[in-house]
Amino acid sequence: MTTVSAERLATLFVDVADTLVDDFDVVEFLQMLTRRVAGLFGTGEVGLMLADHRGRLAFMAASDESARLMELFQLQYGDGPCLDAFRTARPVTNVNLAAATAKWPEFAPRAAQAGFQSAHAFPLRLRKEVIGAMGVFGSATELDEADAHIVQSLADVAVIGLLQERAIHRGEVLTGQLQGALNSRIVIEQAKGIVAQARGVSPDAAFSLIRDYARRNNRRLSEVADTIVTNLPSLPHLGGH
């Protein structure tokens, strides 16, 4: 694969870095990544696994069914190139599967039986964090140092995109929680004003009425406040008529 043109590589990197689109989908993105990397090799297939927040690996995407099986074998039997790359945070390259039975007693014979001759794997890493691994399964393909560097760089760029997506998702969830919490406080104040006016009492007294009503009816305060601001007539005790 050392014959990849600079132009083709540049396009590849742009594709892989492009995670800031409106309808970004992690699985689709990883699917694209595995297909693109497989495309670099001519006779190789690519599979990818990611770790969840507890560090457990799970299959995410593969360029074809045979690569998906290779990833699943590793996860099921607990050995193989991706697990090594994940554990050591270093690439595993040019392993001849026919001679790797001592290294991976479970994975090597199954991969060889499936028709693969060589295996490589690259950690998906950002600084010290390793979030997964990408495996490349091929016929007698040899990767030289430059090839390995290109594949590792693609993996690194993909990780930046993935972590960015994770950070944005977390940000959106937390923003929603913050706004929701502030909003429920505001609604309670508005409800106090509504009940105060409707019942001719002070806002403090109105709050006591609302709280007592919520307790008596086993409802949450914010839920009662919501009903007051949206549908007061349904609450005759609190001033609705």
Place this chain on the structure above:
Amino acid sequence: MTVVDEFVVRVARLVADEPSRPGDHHGVAGKLRRLCTAAGRTLSASGAGVSVLATGGMRGVAAVSEPAYEPLEELQFSLGEGPCLDAFTDRRPVLVPDLSDGAMSRWPGYASALHDKGVRAVFAFPLQIGAARLGALDVFRGEVGSLTPDEFRDALTFADIAVMTLLDGQARAVPGAAADGLDDEVVGQRAELFQAQGMVAVQLGISLADALARLRAYAYAEDRALGDVARDVVARRVSFDSGRP
């Protein structure tokens, strides 16, 4: 990646090194006050403020660099106009290096209030991450002039750190509650406004949004602060159903 990190680290240190003050609020609000002060100094500004919004268009001041800027930041909410609201709505920075240049027609009420307080330039930066929006950072300057490219980059970095501060605070919050210190700052200080809104809605049989508009119109016509009018409504010194306002 590394270059961006360096800016974040440097600006984060400016915020961390900012000494706390006796009146500082606890939690996120106190951190944002220090951020505003550090941003004001770094950007040669006379003052800075962070406003946060709740759903339903309700906004509130979370922190200001100096107490004198609290009313200015708050006024945008009272009037329903200003650079902070525009930065938030448009999701992009609002840069007004010379307030006498068109700002009067853009924000008739707010621009003249700024001018009266000696503000000559204002810059607002949205606080956002992905599609989510949290509020805006306002930077006020006493002199006409644009931000330099370095200042612009620093201002965006201050805005990023304000976002991180808010999100980290929210990540540690009790489920269902807002980040520590924000409840009191954003909602508590203006509790009477929301109560007055509810009362006026009942007095006139109108929606909460219309009630807020009526309160704003009344404050504007009487040339009084919205908060003062709200206090009078809650104390029943002002009523909207007796034909007076």
